[in-house]
Structures are given as structure tokens and as C-alpha cells.
Amino acid sequence: MTTSTSRAVPPRHRSAAGTRRRKPVRRGRLALAISLSLLLLVAAGAGWVYLKLDGDINTFDAGGLSDNRPAAGSSKGENVLVIGSDARNDGNAALGGGDVNDIGRSDTAFLLHVYADHKNAVAVSIPRDTLVTIPPCKLPDGKWTTAQPDMFNAAYSVGETAKGNPACTQNTVESITGLRVDHTVVVDFKGFAALTDVVGGVKVCVPQNVYERDLNPKRPTRGKLLFEKGEQEVSGQKALDYVRIRHGIGDGSDIGRIKRQQAFVASLMKEVKSNGLSPTKLLPLADAATKSLTVDPGLGSADKLISFAMSLKDIDLHNTKFVTIPWRYKGARVAIVEPDASDLWAALKADRTLDGKDASGKKKTSPSARPTAAATPVSGKGITVTVYNGTTVTGLAAKAATELTAAGFTVTGTATARSQDHATTVIEYGPEYRSKAQTVARAFPGAAxxxxxxxxxxxxxxxxxxxxxxxxxxxxxxxxxxxxDARSADDNPCSNLTYG
Structure with missing residues (x-):
């Protein structure tokens, strides 16, 4: 007894050979059906990957950002704050040692300015020991601190939590630079090690043999050899050890370590670029990174994160520069040099590259184009002023003095005002200088x-x-x-390591 359910084909549907004739359109439909099925599977798979990435991304509380931020859109470029955290929570102690409940600190930080033309970029490192005024920051209990002078890396530790305080570091960078930070990305030990593993290693240059005690000065013996002198590739734990070494290599300074970290990030960018910036190539990177990234809510989804990464694909390595904020030693700490720092921030705000080129992406106006209305320039010719800082924000008077000088005013000097609680700018004048004072006020909209x-x-x-x-x-x-002192991302990893 047969269980077949096949039915005999009527004679008119058989060929001379006795088999069923298949119309060509059926084959086309079958191919189309298979293709659509594959596309659906791929789409479902991609959707699963994106859903997985979304689940891995951590965001910090945007409620901790200051209400007194630089204006949005002051530059067509984007500013991205990258923080390297030495927090030991969430499994990071296994890579970096230390107490899992220790306070989170920022081990390194730089502000990446992506120019509006998306062909140029510059990363400005801020030494961890830089003396700054940390603006008001939000504590875990919802209260806000008052502004206070301290070292830059102390901002990340405000609130003394194991995961740190990225919003406070962002507030501090905006206060120092006068630039609005569009995005903040925090990479911990695990994320850093995973990234270097995924790209297959990063080329570095080691100026001398390095041992375990060089990484941990408290170690009683020299320990085993970690790095041999010379150029080599590192990844994972070894890459992390390389960027963290400070005391046993070069001159032992934080500035020297910054030089090596800049060279490392340049080499990492070179590896990523050589692998190709396509969604297919980016997904493994994103998978590795998102597991240990903390970002602002503006990058808090896989599509936003990958879309941002894709927007950087046309930036040339030679046009990607690494610099350090203008600095000098002040005892054992680092002080910001003014007005040099203000000149640097002004250039970034205007989307001018380090060599003075316009990278705003604006098209040059043709002679026949209709001119647009522009604000009447303020001319300071023949007007002498003295500038006082009426706030606790370091360098604000110097910044104003630089801009006034550029507009033609004569600035006799800068100083700290008698009180540092001025909410708005005030133009003080003797009765005979009223007209000139009103001209000065035009340079400070809203000034009294x-x-x-x-x-x-x-x-x-x-x-x-x-x-x-x-x-x-x-x-x-x-x-x-x-x-x-600038480094390009395509420089040899052994070049320009003055302090290393």
C-alpha cells in the first residue's frame, strides 16, 4: 500500500518524453523567492546584531550636564570627548589590578575635533595633572557641587563612585575650551583590550626594554620582560600595559606617556582604516567596543554609533593630527598657557586647520552671487580697555582679551575681579568714556x-x-x-616621541 499523495499528470501536460514541462517563469519566481528569503534572513540577522549591540551600550546621565554650556552650532564641525577610564568595576580589575570598589578616574582624555569638511580632524590631549577650575557637577544624590580648583582628572572622580562621572569631565572640558562637546565616549580597560584584539594588533615603538616593575613601581623585583626595545605589534593585555606605562619608560612623565598614547591611537586608526570602514568591517569592532563603552545619549544606539563611525571614513590619515593643549609645568603640576590655548580653541571653532586652512566645508562665493547680510564688525580702534575675570572659570579674561585685541581694541592687561560671582558681563566706564564703552558693549551681547x-x-x-x-x-x-609638535596619524610610530 502506498502513501504517496502524488497525482497523475494529465496527458496534455506531458512532453513527448513523458515528463512535466516547467515554464521558465516558474524558475524565475523560484529564484526570486529564494533571494527574498535570503534577504529576509540577512535582514533578520542584522536586526539581531543591532539589537544585541543596543543591549551592550551604556549611557551616562545627561542630567549631569551643565545648564551653562557653550552654544550649539557655534561650529559646523563636531567635538567628541574621548575618556580612557581606569575604573576597576565590571571586570576591569582583572586587566588593570586594584580594588573593584575603587573610585573611577580618567587615565587619559582628548578632545577630537572633526572639521566640517569631514576630511580633517585634530585630537587635543589634556594632561591629567592640568590645573583647572572644575565647574559645578552633579553628585549621585542629585545635589550639585560648587566650582573648585583642582587637577583635571579629579573631575571624573566627583561623587567618588566606581564608574566615575563622565558628565563632570565633559562640563570641565567645555569650561576650559569654550567649545560645545557634541559627544562623549568613555573606553575602559576591557573595551580597549578588545578593540586592539579585533584589529589584529597595533604597531608601537618601545625605546628600551621594559619590565614588570616599570609598570608597577611598588614591585620589589624587576620581574619578567614585558617589552623588548624596538618596533613591534601589541594587542589585548599587552597593548593596555603599553599605554599605561609611565614611570619606567622615557622620562617617566605624564607628558611622555601622552606622546606614546597619541602614537598608539594613530597606529590604531591606521589599522582600522586599512581594514576598511564598511558596516561589515565595523560590526565586529562595534561588538567589541560596545561591551565596554559608556557614551552620551546621543550615541546610545547601534545605528547612531555606526552612523557616526561611518561619517569619519573620508578623513585622511595625514590630515588627522594629534597635539597637546598648550602647557607649562607649575611645580609638579601642569598649567594651561594663555593666550596660546585660547588661540587654539578659536581656530577649532572657526574650523581652521593647524596650518591655517579653511576646513569649514563652505563653498566659496562666486562674484555673481548675491551677498548675504552680515553683522557690522565692531572696530576697537582707539579704545583702551582692561579685562577682569568675574568668574571662577580659568582663562576667561585672557580669552576675552585675545578676541578684543583681534577686533582692534588695545588691552592694557588682565586680572581677577574683586568678586567672581558675575553672571553677566559688565562694562564699567568713567563718565567721559560713555560712547566708547557702548562700542565695547557691542562686542559682548547682553552686557550691562x-x-x-x-x-x-x-x-x-x-x-x-x-x-x-x-x-x-x-x-x-x-x-x-x-x-x-603635532603628530599625523600616518607618521612612523617611532617618530616624535620626544618625551618617550
Whole structure:
């Protein structure tokens, strides 16, 4: 007894050979059906991958960002703050040692400015020991601190939690630079090690043999050899050890370590670029990175993160520069050099590269094009002013003085005001200088004008001043100490390691 359910084919549907004739359109439909099925499977798989990535991404509380931020859209470029965290929570102690409940700190930090033309970029490193004024920051209990002077890396530790405080570091960077940070990315030990593994290793240059005690100065013996002198590839734990070494290599300074970290990030970018920036290539990187990334809510999904990464694919390695904020030693710490730092921030805000080129992506206006309305420039010719910092934000008076000088004003000096609680800028003037004081006020929209018997013209900068408010200032040159010390992402890993 048969169980077959096949039915006899009527004779009119048989060929001379006795088999069923299949119409060509059926084969086409079958191929189409198979193709659509495969596409659905691929789409479902991609959807699963994106869903998985979304589940791995951690975001920090945007409620901790300051209400007193630089204006959005002041530059067409983007500013991305990258923080390397030495937090030991969430399995990081296995890679870095230490107490899992220890306070999270920022081991390294740089501000990446992606120019509006998306063909140029510059990363500005901020030494961890830099003396700054940390602005008000949100504590875990919801309260806010008051502004206080401290080292830069202390901002990440405000609140003394194991996971750290990225929002406070972002607030501090915005306060220092006057630039709005569009995105913040925190990479911990695990994420860093995973990234270097996925790209297959990163080329580095080691100036001397390095041993375990060089990584941990408290170790009683020299220990085993970690790195042999010379150029080599590192990944995973070894890559992490390389970027963390400070005391036993080069001159032992944090500045020296920054030099090596810049060279490392340049080599990492070179490896990623050589592998190709396509979604297929980016997914393994994203999978490795998102497991240990903490980002701002603006990058808090897989599509946003990968879309941002894809937007960087046209940036040339030679046009990607690494510099350090203008600095000098102040005892055992680092102080920001003004007005050099302000000149650097002004250049980034104007989307000017280190060599002075316009990278704003704006098309040059043709002679026949209709001119657009522009604000009337403020001319400071023949007007002498003194600038005072009426806030606790370091360098604000110097920043205002630089912009006033660029607009033609004569600045006799800068100083700290008698009180540092000025919310808005005030223009003080003696009765005979009223007209000139009103001209100065035009350079500070919203400023109050106040007569003071016996005074000349004083600008008391308030918290409302964020820089860039003077009308049509002339571009200032970026200091040579910054440009001459710059590293390109395509440089040899052994070059320009002055401190290493």
C-alpha cells in the first residue's frame, strides 16, 4: 500500500518524453523567492546584531550636564570627548589590578575635533595633572557641587563612585575650551583590550626594554620582560600595559606617556582604516567596543554609533593630527598657557586647520552671487580697555582679551575681579568714556553698561560669556609650539616621541 499523495499528470501536460514541462517563469519566481528569503534572513540577522549591540551600550546621565554650556552650532564641525577610564568595576580589575570598589578616574582624555569638511580632524590631549577650575557637577544624590580648583582628572572622580562621572569631565572640558562637546565616549580597560584584539594588533615603538616593575613601581623585583626595545605589534593585555606605562619608560612623565598614547591611537586608526570602514568591517569592532563603552545619549544606539563611525571614513590619515593643549609645568603640576590655548580653541571653532586652512566645508562665493547680510564688525580702534575675570572659570579674561585685541581694541592687561560671582558681563566706564564703552558693549551681547566715577573702561567678564561673541574678529595664528609638535596619524610610530 502506498502513501504517496502524488497525482497523475494529465496527458496534455506531458512532453513527448513523458515528463512535466516547467515554464521558465516558474524558475524565475523560484529564484526570486529564494533571494527574498535570503534577504529576509540577512535582514533578520542584522536586526539581531543591532539589537544585541543596543543591549551592550551604556549611557551616562545627561542630567549631569551643565545648564551653562557653550552654544550649539557655534561650529559646523563636531567635538567628541574621548575618556580612557581606569575604573576597576565590571571586570576591569582583572586587566588593570586594584580594588573593584575603587573610585573611577580618567587615565587619559582628548578632545577630537572633526572639521566640517569631514576630511580633517585634530585630537587635543589634556594632561591629567592640568590645573583647572572644575565647574559645578552633579553628585549621585542629585545635589550639585560648587566650582573648585583642582587637577583635571579629579573631575571624573566627583561623587567618588566606581564608574566615575563622565558628565563632570565633559562640563570641565567645555569650561576650559569654550567649545560645545557634541559627544562623549568613555573606553575602559576591557573595551580597549578588545578593540586592539579585533584589529589584529597595533604597531608601537618601545625605546628600551621594559619590565614588570616599570609598570608597577611598588614591585620589589624587576620581574619578567614585558617589552623588548624596538618596533613591534601589541594587542589585548599587552597593548593596555603599553599605554599605561609611565614611570619606567622615557622620562617617566605624564607628558611622555601622552606622546606614546597619541602614537598608539594613530597606529590604531591606521589599522582600522586599512581594514576598511564598511558596516561589515565595523560590526565586529562595534561588538567589541560596545561591551565596554559608556557614551552620551546621543550615541546610545547601534545605528547612531555606526552612523557616526561611518561619517569619519573620508578623513585622511595625514590630515588627522594629534597635539597637546598648550602647557607649562607649575611645580609638579601642569598649567594651561594663555593666550596660546585660547588661540587654539578659536581656530577649532572657526574650523581652521593647524596650518591655517579653511576646513569649514563652505563653498566659496562666486562674484555673481548675491551677498548675504552680515553683522557690522565692531572696530576697537582707539579704545583702551582692561579685562577682569568675574568668574571662577580659568582663562576667561585672557580669552576675552585675545578676541578684543583681534577686533582692534588695545588691552592694557588682565586680572581677577574683586568678586567672581558675575553672571553677566559688565562694562564699567568713567563718565567721559560713555560712547566708547557702548562700542565695547557691542562686542559682548547682553552686557550691562555701568558708570563708575574715576574709571577708564573695564570689562568684567561674567559667566554668560563663552567666547567668540566679539563681532568679526580677525583669525589669530595657532602657536608654533602646538603646530610644530603635532603628530599625523600616518607618521612612523617611532617618530616624535620626544618625551618617550
Amino acid at each position: 553698561v555701568q558708570p563708575v566715577p574715576g574709571a577708564g573702561i573695564n570689562v568684567v567678564v561674567g559667566e554668560s560669556y563663552k567666547g567668540g561673541s566679539t563681532a568679526s574678529p580677525q583669525p589669530t595664528a595657532i602657536p608654533k609650539d602646538v603646530t610644530e
